[in-house]
Amino acid sequence: MAEFTIEKRVVISSDPAALADSVAVRFLHRVAKRTAAGNDMHVSLTGGWMAAAVLAAIAAHPRRDRVDWSRVHFWWSDDRFVARGDAERNEKQAREALLDALPGAHTHAIAASDDGIDLDAAAARYAAELAQHPQVDGTPWPSFDICFLGVGPDGHIASLFPDRPEILVTDRAAVAVRDSPKPPPDRITLTRPVINGSKRVWLVLAGADKAAPLGLALAGASYATVPAAGAKGRKRTVFFVDDAAAAQVPPELIDGEY
Known part of the structure; x- marks a missing residue:
């Protein structure tokens, strides 16, 4: 029998629209709280249709304009090495x-293919930019307050x-x-x-x-074969999912309060 890791929790919404709204509300609450206390915040974004839906829900929320976005730094967990306007x-x-509507927000984009550098140099440039925001112990990248991730069917x-x-x-x-x-072939x-x-x-x-990938991630599959199984935050790891994705979630992992 699989052993499920207690530190990973699942929050379920009825459908994709409700899911996007739920994540947007939680995100805005956390950002508003941290920035109101005078603290900077580092957030890593991801791609995909569900990520876009979450960002659009944040943009449409009335609480958006109550945040001091000048204290927020946006990064990306990855990007496709194509032209910047692609x-x-x-x-x-x-x-x-979202981002074009946020006054003062800091964006740290990964280089594009039309920036005049090759793929390896672009990866090195991004690492160097991350290193300009080290952690207190000298670790050469920020500890993201929130790291958004999508999960592919694989x-x-x-x-x-997997297996790369x-x-x-x-x-x-x-x-x-x-x-x-998954195309396009070149990424960072x-x-x-x-x-x-x-x-x-x-x-x-x-x-x-x-x-299926959610079930494997929760069951503690090898992260080399199921990378989502290896994603873990220092304080909290939460899978925000809709009913359709939650078909294989054990009841003991469902968090009705977070």
């Missing part, structure tokens, strides 16, 4: 859904795909990905130590095709 860019998706997170060398990298903050199993991704250095990891997923 619709495949996670950065473009996030700017259109269990991938960011651009860390990138998921095993521990000595760099960001790495180049070539011949990605954060490594697992950076993701797991986050205070809170929020994985947001919807749809019946996510039930």
Whole structure:
């Protein structure tokens, strides 16, 4: 019998729209609380249709204008190495859904293919920018207050795909990905130590095709084979899911209060 890890919790919404609204409300509450106390905040964004829905829900919420966005730094867990204006860019998706409407917010975008540098140099540049916001112990990347992640049907997170060398990298903050199993082929991704250095990891997923990878992640599958199983925040790891994705979730892991 599989042993389920107690530190991973699941919050269920009825459908994708309700899921996006639920995550948006929680995010705005946490950002407002931290910035009102005079603290800066670092947030890592992700791509995908569900991530876009969450950002759009944040943009539409009336509480959005009560936040001091000048204290918030936005990063990305990964991006596609295509031209900056390409619709495949996670950065473009996030700017259109939310970021362009936030006055004073700091954005730390991953380099694009038309920035005049190659893939490896772009990964090194992103790692260097992360290192400008070190943790108090000198770790050369910020500890994200919230790291958003999606989960693919194959269990991938960011651009860390199953049974690929990138998921095993521990000595760099960001790495180049070539011949990605999901197009486009060239990408840049954060490594697992950076993701797991986050205070809170929020994985947001919807749809019946996510039930199997969610079940494997909760059951403690090998992170090399199911990268989502290896995502873990220092304080909290929460899977925000809809009913369709929750088909294989054990009742004891469902959190009705978070």
